[in-house]
Structure formats: C-alpha cells, structure tokens
Amino acid sequence: MQIQDTEIVDTFAEAFAMWAGRLVITAETAEWALAAAQSVTGFATSIIGCKCEAGIEMPLPPEQTPDGRPGISVLLFAMNAEGLGKRLVERVGQCIMTCPSTACYSGLAGEQQVPVGNQLRFFGDRYQISKLLDGRRLWRVPVMDGEFLVDDRFGIQPAVGGGNILILGSDQRATLKAAEAAAAAMRGTPGAILPFPGGVVRSGSKPKSRYKFLFASTNDSYCPTLRGVAPETAVPEAAGSVLEIVIDGLDVKAVETAMRRGMQAAAAAGALRISAGNYGGGLGQYQIRLHPLLAAAAA
Amino acid sequence: MSLDLTLHTAPEVPLEADVLSPGPLGGLSALEAAKLVVVHGNRSAQLGEFFRVQGSGDGEIHVTGDLSRVKLIGAGMQEGRMVIHGPVGMHLGAGMTGGEILVEGDAGDWVGPEMTGGRIVVRGNVGHLPGSAVRGSAIGMRGGEIVVFGSAGNEVGNGMRRGLIAIGGDSGDFTGVNLLAGTIVVLGQLGQRTGAGMKRGSIISMHPAEVLPTFSYACTYQPVFLRLYFMHLRRLGLPISDAQLTGSYRRWSGDAIELNRGELLLLDSSQTPARA
Numbered sequence: 252m253q254i255q256d257t258e259i260v261d262t263f264a265e266a267f268a269m270w271a272g273r274l275v276i277t278a279e280t281a282e283w284a285l286a287a288a289q290s291v292t293g294f295a296t297s298i299i300g301c302k303c304e305a306g307i308e309m310p311l312p313p314e315q316t317p318d319g320r321p322g323i324s325v326l327l328f329a330m331n332a333e334g335l336g337k338r339l340v341e342r343v344g345q346c347i348m349t350c351p352s353t354a355c356y357s358g359l360a361g362e363q364q365v366p367v368g369n370q371l372r373f374f375g376d377r378y379q380i381s382k383l384l385d386g387r388r389l390w391r392v393p394v395m396d397g398e399f400l401v402d403d404r405f406g407i408q409p410a411v412g413g414g415n416i417l418i419l420g421s422d423q424r425a426t427l428k429a430a431e432a433a434a435a436a437m438r439g440t441p442g443a444i445l446p447f448p449g450g451v452v453r454s455g456s457k458p459k460s461r462y463k464f465l466f467a468s469t470n471d472s473y474c475p476t477l478r479g480v481a482p483e484t485a486v487p488e489a490a491g492s493v494l495e496i497v498i499d500g501l502d503v504k505a506v507e508t509a510m511r512r513g514m515q516a517a518a519a520a521g522a523l524r525i526s527a528g529n530y531g532g533g534l535g536q537y538q539i540r541l542h543p544l545l546a547a548a549a550a
Numbered sequence: 551m552s553l554d555l556t557l558h559t560a561p562e563v564p565l566e567a568d569v570l571s572p573g574p575l576g577g578l579s580a581l582e583a584a585k586l587v588v589v590h591g592n593r594s595a596q597l598g599e600f601f602r603v604q605g606s607g608d609g610e611i612h613v614t615g616d617l618s619r620v621k622l623i624g625a626g627m628q629e630g631r632m633v634i635h636g637p638v639g640m641h642l643g644a645g646m647t648g649g650e651i652l653v654e655g656d657a658g659d660w661v662g663p664e665m666t667g668g669r670i671v672v673r674g675n676v677g678h679l680p681g682s683a684v685r686g687s688a689i690g691m692r693g694g695e696i697v698v699f700g701s702a703g704n705e706v707g708n709g710m711r712r713g714l715i716a717i718g719g720d721s722g723d724f725t726g727v728n729l730l731a732g733t734i735v736v737l738g739q740l741g742q743r744t745g746a747g748m749k750r751g752s753i754i755s756m757h758p759a760e761v762l763p764t765f766s767y768a769c770t771y772q773p774v775f776l777r778l779y780f781m782h783l784r785r786l787g788l789p790i791s792d793a794q795l796t797g798s799y800r801r802w803s804g805d806a807i808e809l810n811r812g813e814l815l816l817l818d819s820s821q822t823p824a825r826a
Contacts (some may be wrong), residue, residue, distance in 0.1 A: 277774075315744075318777040319795065354774045380750075382733065382775055383712060385782060391775055400774045439811070 252542050255517035257525060259541050264415045264510065265529035266537035269298075270335045270366070271410030271501055273308070273358030274325040276347055281310065281321035286322040287353045290346035295446045297497075299467050300454070302447045303338040303526070304499050305414060307446030317356045318400070324358050326444045328412050328499045334408055335349035336365030343401065344371050354400035359501075361406020368392075411537055414498035417455070417473060418517045419490040419524040426492035427451075429522040433496055434518035441507035443498055455495045460531060461526035470528070490523050502539055511544045530543065551608060553583065555601040557615025557636075559663070563591035564639065565600060567652050572630030572649060575607035580746040583607060618658060624651045627668060640677070643670045646694065659703065660684075662696045665713070669695040671786065678703035678722065681715045689730065704741065706733045710751065710823065716783050726753040729812060736781060748805045748812035754779075756794055756817045765804030770818050772798055 252259040274291065278284040283408025288307050295305035305327040316322035325343070329335035347355045348371060357367075368390040372379040375385045380391040381403075388403035388446035418433060435449030437443070445451075460468035471481040473493045486493065496513055514525050525541070532538055553575055567587040569575065575583055584598030597603070601613075613623065614635040621639045624632055625645040633654065640658040643651050648668045659677035662670050663684050676698050681691035682705055691708035701719030708724070710732040720738035729748035740759040754776065776799065781788040794817060802814040 272556055317781075318774050319776070320774075380752075380811075381731075382752075384714065384733075384778055385695075389775060389778070391773075397771045398773060398775070400778075 252545065254525075257518035257522045259514065259518075259545060260346040260524060260526040261540075261542050262527050263420070263529055263532070263538040263540040264413070264527035265532060266411050266413045266503070266506060266539060268537075269328045269412035269499065269536065270305075270332050270407050271326055271328045271359075271411045271499070272335055272339055272361070272407045273342070273501075274327065274339075274343065274347070274405070274534075275316060275322055275356040275358040276325060277311075277316045277320040277322040277354050277356070278350070279320065279352035281323075283350060283352050283518035284321050284323045285310075287347045287350035287355075290350060291342045291420045292325055292326075292446075293346070295342075298328070298330060298412065300352075302329065302334065304444075304446040304497075305342075306446045306450075306499070308444055309439050309441070316334050318354060322431075326442075326499065326501070328410055328446075330384065331348065331495065332351070332363055332365065332407055336367075339365060339367050339405055340370045343367055344374070347411035348374070348394070348399045351396050356454055357366055357402045357405035359406035359408055361408050363407050364404040365407055366403065367405045368403045369397075369404060371514050372403075408501065410499065410501050411503050411506050412499040413511055414500065414537075414539055415528045415536060416496050416510055416513050416517070416541075417526040417528055418494050418496070418522045419486065419526065420492050420494075420522055421489060423492040425521060425523075426494050429517040429520040430496060431492060433513035433517035433522075436512040437496065437498065437509040440500075440505060440509040440512065442501035443509040444500075445474075446495060447495075447497055450496055450527050452495045453493075455493070455528060458534065473528075487524065495528065503539070506537075507539055507544055510539060510541075511548050514541065514545060515548070552610040552612055553578075553580070553603065553605045553607040555583075555603050555611045555614070556612075557600060557617060557620075557661050558602050559600050560616060561590055561600060561619045563619070565595075565620045566622050567597065567600075567620050568625040568644075569597060570611070570613060570620070570623045570632075571625060571627045572607070572611060572632065573626065573628055575611060576630070578607045580606065592654050596738070618656075621658075624649075624670075627651065637674070640672055643668070646670075648694075655699070657698075662691060662694065664690060664692065665694045665696075665737075666692040669697065671697045671699075673699045675700035677701045679705045679708055681707045681710050682737065683709035683728075688728075688825065691732065696784070698790065699790065700739060702736075706736075710734070713821050716777070716786075716788060726751065726812075727737075729753070732798050733779060737790075737794075740812045745805055745812055745814055747808055749809040750811045752813050752815060754788065754799070754815045759814070759816055761790050761814060761816075762804065764806040765802040765814060766806065768801040768803050768813075770798050772796065773801075773815065776815070 311322035455470035565678040647701035683690035701818040705724035723741035
C-alpha cells in the first residue's frame with residue numbers, strides 16, 4: 252500500500268493490555284497546570300524502566316474542569332491496577348501537590364477505583380479536612396500556599412499500551428520532520444497519549460538481549476548502522492534513519508485513531524516507509540494492522 | 551404516570567402524613583392511595599378524606615395545596631421524586647435516605663431532620679432547624695442536601711454530621727450550632743452566635759458576621775473546594791456570582807471550646823477580584 256510516495260508495510264502493531272487513570276489538574280493559571288502536568292509525566296516514557304507510562308492528553312478550558320479553573324488532562328498507564336495505584340499516589344504527591352495553586356481530580360469514572368487523596372491526606376498531619384459533595388469525597392490538605400484539593404479515589408480502567416508506528420526516512424533530518432508532523436497530528440487525540448520525549452522515540456527495543464542481566468535491548472533490525480551486521484534488517488538501503496511513535500490509549504479505538512492520524516501526517520511530510528513494531532503476535536493481546544486502518548479511513 | 555394529590559379539605563389540626571412518599575405510594579392506584587392511613591390530630595383517617603388522588607404511583611408524585619399543617623411529607627423517603635406545589639409543614643423529608651423533594655413554596659420547621667441522603671429543594675423560605683438533630687439526639691443530618699432559595703430560621707444544621715445545607719437568603723441565630731461536620735452555605739446574612747460549639751465542618755457566608763470570641767482568625771485566601779460547591783449550587787439554580795466563586799474568604803477557626811477544627815469562611819468583599 253502507498254500513500255503518495257510512502258510505502259505502508261503490510262504489518263501490525265502489537266499492543267498490550269494495561270490499566271489507565273486520567274488526572275485532571277487545575278491551577279490558578281494554565282501555565283501552572285502545565286508545569287504540574289509536565290512534572291507528573293516526567294520519567295514515564297516506558298514501562299520497562301519507569302514503572303509507568305504517562306503523557307499529556309489535552310489542555311482543558313475552565314468550563315471543562317471541576318473547579319472552573321484552567322486545567323490539563325493527563326493519562327497514566329501501568330501494567331496492573333495495583334501498580335497504577337502506587338504510581339498515582341507517588342506522582343500526584345510528588346509532582347502535583349508540590350506545585351503551587353494546583354488541585355487534582357479523577358478524570359475517569361472507572362470500573363475500579365484506587366485510593367489517592369485517601370493516602371496523600373496523611374501529609375496533612377491530622378489538619379486535613381474531608382469534604383463529601385454529591386457522592387464525591389475530596390481531601391483538603393493544608394499546604395503553604397493554601398490548600399491542596401484532591402479526590403479521595405481515582406477511577407481506573409483497562410487500557411491499551413504499546414500501539415506504535417515506525418517511520419523510516421532517507422536521513423535523520425527528513426525522518427525527524429516526518430515524525431514531528433506525525434506526533435503533532437496524533438497529539439490531542441482524546442483518550443490517547445504519546446509517552447516519549449516530544450512523542451517520538453529513537454531507541455526502539457526488542458524484548459531480549461545477549462546480556463543475561465537485560466530483558467530488552469536495541470531493536471537491531473531497525474538500526475540503520477547495523478544493516479550489514481544484524482541477523483535480520485528491516486531497513487531498506489534508501490533509509491538512513493528510523494523513528495518510532497508509541498501510543499497508549501484508554502481503548503483500542505483511541506490508539507487506532509492516533510495511529511491513523513500519525514501515518515497520514517508522516518506520509519504527507521515525506522516519510523519513505525511506515526511500518527510497525529511487533530513480536531510476531533506472541534506477546535501482546537492486540538494486533539493493530541496498518542492497511543485496514545488506512546483503508547477504513549479512505550473508505 | 552405521575553400521582554397527583556390535591557388537598558380538598560384543609561386539616562383543622564396537624565395532619566401526620568408520612569405516607570405521602572414514593573415508598574408507600576409506589577405502585578398504588580389512585581383508589582388504593584386514597585385509603586392509606588394518616589393521623590389527623592389524635593385520630594386515624596384516610597388520605598382520601600383530605601386529598602383528591604389522581605393517576606397512579608409509578609412515577610413522580612405531585613402534591614398541591616396549602617400543606618402548612620401537613621407534617622412528615624417524604625419522611626423516610628428512599629428514592630423517587632416528589633414535587634410539592636404550595637407551602638408545606640414540619641418534618642419534611644425527615645430521615646430520608648434518597649430521592650428528591652422539590653417544594654414550590656415555603657416549608658416549616660425541621661426540614662430534613664437527621665436525613666442521610668437525597669436532596670430537598672425549597673424555592674421559598676424554611677423555618678427553624680433544617681437538617682438538624684431532633685431534640686434529645688446529638689447527631690443531625692448525616693448526608694444529602696438541603697437547598698433553600700429563601701431564608702431560614704434559627705439553628706440551621708444543629709448537630710449536622712455530613713452533607714450540604716445551602717440557604718439563598720439569610721439564616722437565623724445559631725447557624726451550625728454544635729456542628730460535627732458538613733457544609734453550610736448562606737448567601738445572605740448570618741444571625742448571632744454562628745458555629746457555637748462546632749467541632750468540625752464549614753460555615754460559609756457572603757457577608758460579614760459577628761464572630762464568637764472562641765474563634766481565631768487564620769488568613770484570607772481563595773479556597774478551591776468552595777468553587778466545586780458553588781458550581782454545584784449554580785447548577786441547582788442558586789444565584790452564585792462570579793465574585794463569590796472567585797473571591798477571597800476570611801477564615802476563622804473554631805469553636806475553641808470544642809475541637810477547634812471547624813471553620814467559618816466569610817467573603818472578604820474588600821479583596822474580591824474584579825475579574826469574572
């Protein structure tokens with residue numbers, strides 16, 4: 252399949268079942284909400300080394316936030332509900348409660364709920380105040396600029412992680428341009444985030460290593476410099492650079508929407524070839540094929 | 551289909567009509583509903599002696615007339631919706647656990663005593679002791695909401711443990727007396743001795759008020775939690791202004807004769823931001 256001059260490989264992205272929560276962060280200004288969001292999504296690129304994956308979903312105007320202040324929504328993913336609960340407590344406590352003027356609310360009703368404010372309240376050293384409004388329990392934790400307001404429990408739900416596209420270009424500059432265009436088109440997809448820096452990752456991995464102490468290592472079949480030495484290569488001679496965009500979503504549809512937008516944008520920006528990462532279908536619960544995605548969009 | 555009850559004979563003495571509630575009326579025909587037992591003074595009577603009943607009890611319940619002598623309407627209510635067209639007597643929604651009562655008129659004393667859930671909305675004024683503990687009991691309202699568009703009498707939320715009481719007009723003396731927790735919002739003026747003996751909880755007013763000497767001033771700030779309450783009350787129709795939503799509030803802690811964990815939040819009009 253071709254989009255303009257871009258070849259779309261007939262393959263699939265292999266995605267995994269994860270658990271997700273949505274944080275709605277508000278603050279006195281949009282800038283402080285963004286500061287908290289950037290902090291809480293820091294060091295959350297890959298579950299492999301960060302214990303969770305997170306990203307900014309979208310800014311929220313005051314009329315869409317619980318307290319009528321500027322806000323921003325963030326999605327956070329982990330492999331199971333228990334781990335997600337721990338990450339939420341750590342990150343809301345260290346990155347949002349610490350940020351001036353912020354409040355943090357659960358953005359998902361969720362099949363399950365995990366205690367967040369319920370744990371962070373202890374920072375209040377018995378000065379914390381509970382409020383129950385319309386069935387929603389909140390905690391007011393006294394802090395030096397006033398109070399930190401946080402939901403007692405956050406809704407979480409099953410989600411999908413590891414959707415991806417691989418963008419192959421003639422050189423680093425051209426590939427970066429295509430990846431930037433793709434990330435820009437994918438950003439803001441409701442229910443989806445791109446957890447890597449700027450939405451793009453260059454160090455794609457395979458789930459094994461020749462070192463016993465490592466369970467993931469560089470994806471040699473997509474490294475242009477290893478085209479002549481790797482056991483298998485997926486890099487054509489014309490390609491000098493490969494970049495990946497990983498997508499986590501609240502459901503498969505959100506991931507698919509983001510992938511479709513990304514492929515179309517990358518092709519329009521001059522990508523040589525677009526492919527997707529998978530492990531032969533043996534690891535992930537979801538296989539998102541590229542051709543049907545684009546065919547559905549064209550129909 | 552809704553059940554419509556219209557008062558045709560005004561009771562000469564108080565009529566205790568706790569059967570006027572979705573539970574007892576649920577699924578009844580008009581004829582069956584008219585046979586329900588009420589207490590008129592010291593004698594038993596049938597509902598139909600006072601009310602003309604139409605429709606069937608499988609939807610909303612509408613009660614119309616001067617019900618100021620009819621007590622205990624909606625008492626123990628668990629679910630459903632009642633609309634009362636006219637003034638209503640004491641003990642409206644006593645001990646209710648769920649559902650909604652809307653009063654298109656005034657309500658008497660003891661609105662929602664010891665209720666644990668649900669919502670009572672009164673478009674007019676209410677008497678004394680809304681959301682309170684009954685005499686001899688230490689704990690009042692334990693959940694739910696009482697929203698009054700008009701004013702309230704004395705001892706609003708006496709012994710209240712949880713929930714929300716919002717008064718669109720003024721409230722009388724001893725608002726939040728012996729408050730254990732929960733939230734009382736008064737858009738108008740507070741009477742005397744607000745929060746006397748309160749342990750925890752929040753009392754909010756949009757006007758300066760007399761503060762008991764056992765309360766201590768903390769600071770003037772913009773509590774974020776108030777925004778959630780005010781936006782909620784706006785959705786219910788109370789006239790919350792932008793200045794009240796975004797304003798600064800003077801926080802007083804009290805009552806020091808008790809736990810000293812309660813708060814009185816008074817809008818500081820001198821620091822009200824100009825922006826919306």
